Amino acid sequence: MASAALVCGFLPGCALAQDAAASAPQRAGVAQAPQPCVPSLVIPAFTPVTVELLEPLGSKTSTPGATFALRLAAPIMADGVELFPAGASGGGEVIHAKKAGGSGAGGELVLAARFLEVCGRRLRLRSMHVSPNGKSRTGTVHTLNTASAAVAPPIALICFMIKGGEVNLPQGRLAEAKTAEIFTLAPPASVPAPAAQSVQ
Template identity: 50%
Template structure:
């Protein structure tokens, strides 16, 4: 999935919907079942802004629906890719620092926000069986075979 809008603990609200699309086709046994680009939507399950005393922002997202041949393919979960900052580690570290500094003004410290930029790639799972019409299945092209087209003249050594 690709998330097609900026999301964040500071700007998103619980139950907000956001646009997504299928980043790569779903291909099984060399046949494209769902083409890349299929559009749909996800939902902000929970959003909470960062707070004082080092409380980190919170953001929980779920992919909900992809539209395939005019029908809804229901999805569940949304797992962001492994690249980028580990917001969980940053939030844990920040909360620990705020706890240690509580006696000396830690209450002035603001936790970090969680930001998910537009274009972020994420994984999702299909929530139900989904029949695809045989006419909608696109066979993948067989892999290209390289053929040496050079013709060797008689008497030429290789």
């Protein structure tokens, strides 16, 4: 039976997130929400992230080179600690799209997760895995027949084989990715005070 190949891959990214209003008084017994853009923010390399497609994509309708919007669908966590809240915007790119052929060949769709916008900078992403049912693949061991594609670092691709004609991903489909490198917010540079001018 003909199959349609869907490949989703690594790559760069990041964006702007705003702090919760610091002027609001903290009520007794209620912990304040974490401030995501403090200089101490560190997101380790290869940290799992869950993103959501904000537009439909398909082997018949998508165009190679086109970009598409992503959203951080769940907080970024490490060792049980929330590092950054959900909601950051991001982007990806259609690497390859080929509609199903008349001879029975399945459609092909190759996507790359590029980045999330975190605190005004781009947090690069890699190893994007699209869920076949719209839910997170974390902890799942049997959803699709997967095979790694050998490519030069730092690009990493995962190939999903889906039986049928065209590959179609609806808006709202979730995908798993990982951060491509360590992400650290450097403390703001101090601005030197202007030199005092002598009075003549």
